Amino acid sequence: MKPITLTQYLIEQQRLGGHVTSELRLLIQTVAQACIAIGHAVNRGALAGVLGGAGSDNVQGEAQKKLDVISNDILIEANEWGGHLAAMVSEEMEHPHLMPAGYPTGPYLLLVDPLDGSSNIDVNVSIGTIFSVLPCPAAGAPVTAASFLQPGSNQVAAGFAVYGPSTMLVLTVGNGTVSFTLDRDMGTFVLTAPAVKINEDTGEFAINMSNQRHWTAPIRRYIDDCLAGKTGPRGKDFNMRWVASMVADVYRIISRGGIFMYPADQRYKEGRLRLMYEANPMAMVIEQAGGAATDGVRRILDIEPSALHQRIGVVLGSKNEVAQVAQYHQ
Ligand code: AHG
Ligand code: MN
Ligand code: MN
Numbered sequence: 001m002k003p004i005t006l007t008q009y010l011i012e013q014q015r016l017g018g019h020v021t022s023e024l025r026l027l028i029q030t031v032a033q034a035c036i037a038i039g040h041a042v043n044r045g046a047l048a049g050v051l052g053g054a055g056s057d058n059v060q061g062e063a064q065k066k067l068d069v070i071s072n073d074i075l076i077e078a079n080e081w082g083g084h085l086a087a088m089v090s091e092e093m094e095h096p097h098l099m100p101a102g103y104p105t106g107p108y109l110l111l112v113d114p115l116d117g118s119s120n121i122d123v124n125v126s127i128g129t130i131f132s133v134l135p136c137p138a139a140g141a142p143v144t145a146a147s148f149l150q151p152g153s154n155q156v157a158a159g160f161a162v163y164g165p166s167t168m169l170v171l172t173v174g175n176g177t178v179s180f181t182l183d184r185d186m187g188t189f190v191l192t193a194p195a196v197k198i199n200e201d202t203g204e205f206a207i208n209m210s211n212q213r214h215w216t217a218p219i220r221r222y223i224d225d226c227l228a229g230k231t232g233p234r235g236k237d238f239n240m241r242w243v244a245s246m247v248a249d250v251y252r253i254i255s256r257g258g259i260f261m262y263p264a265d266q267r268y269k270e271g272r273l274r275l276m277y278e279a280n281p282m283a284m285v286i287e288q289a290g291g292a293a294t295d296g297v298r299r300i301l302d303i304e305p306s307a308l309h310q311r312i313g314v315v316l317g318s319k320n321e322v323a324q325v326a327q328y329h330q
């Protein structure tokens with residue numbers, strides 16, 4: 001069978017109706033192209049002088065790595081002139097980035113975590129880019145931060161790239177979740193998983209165990225019961241993985257199931273991960289692949305955001321396991 005490229009996949013989705021318009025197709029292709037460029041910089045590493053700190057802080061007060069800044073710049077430059085976007089929001093920028101005067105604007109809002117897994121850049125572990133696409137509420141009206149404050153259920157597309165042994169692109173346009181592998185010789189993403197399905201049950205969890213002393217009682221009990229294994233209340237052994245790059249942990253979950261947790265705790269009262277450009281896009285990808293995503297109790301995609309850089313607790317992955325965590329909260 002002839003390989004299906006990202007372009008072909010998107011054209012077919014457009015023909016099927018649904019969310020995909022010509023502008024959305026251009027937007028996704030542009031983001032994918034930017035991911036190829038970011039992946040190239042990641043791959044060149046020390047040869048391109050892109051490792052190490054940038055010497056600046058972002059809006060959340062986190063020290064930026066050179067690649068955080070480079071990736072943000074690549075995404076802006078790629079998306080500014082296409083006419084498909086009204087504005088962009090990024091982990092690396094305090095305020096929305098409007099399209100420069102002189103360029104046409106379009107009906108969509110793009111939200112990005114340009115480089116996810118920053119602590120893994122300098123140690124050669126998989127990192128990635130996360131993106132979310134929302135409709136721009138009032139076409140023509142001025143775009144403000146408030147325009148972005150829509151629940152994740154409004155997303156028309158979401159996905160992420162992983163820069164690992166292979167460069168992968170995971171995507172949903174609301175018609176299931178699919179994934180593509182970058183063919184470096186051709187410079188194109190090729191569809192390699194046309195219908196991602198997450199196992200409903202799992203025996204593998206991902207959590208940063210070093211935060212244990214900060215956890216709330218339900219999370220503590222849930223993990224204790226997993227650790228008790230076969231002879232404990234869950235009656236089975238659990239394995240643990242924690243890459244510390246959400247993109248890599250979520251990629252593993254869509255590949256072989258599992259549960260990923262970064263819950264709100266005594267230290268991160270609102271959670272650690274960002275709702276708009278980490279939790280929401282991942283929640284859409286996971287739900288479209290048959291999994292579930294909550295803040296422990298509430299469905300992530302239903303949450304009404306109140307701020308661009310708002311944080312949220314995240315529990316996502318195999319459906320029945322995410323439901324278990326909710327039960328521990330009752
Ligand atoms: P970012 O690099 O965009 O700030 O995100 C890092 C996130 C996420 O990828 C990962 O799951 C988590 O932070 C890692 O947290 P720990 O440092 O607690 O392991
Ligand atoms: Mn991140
Ligand atoms: Mn980031």
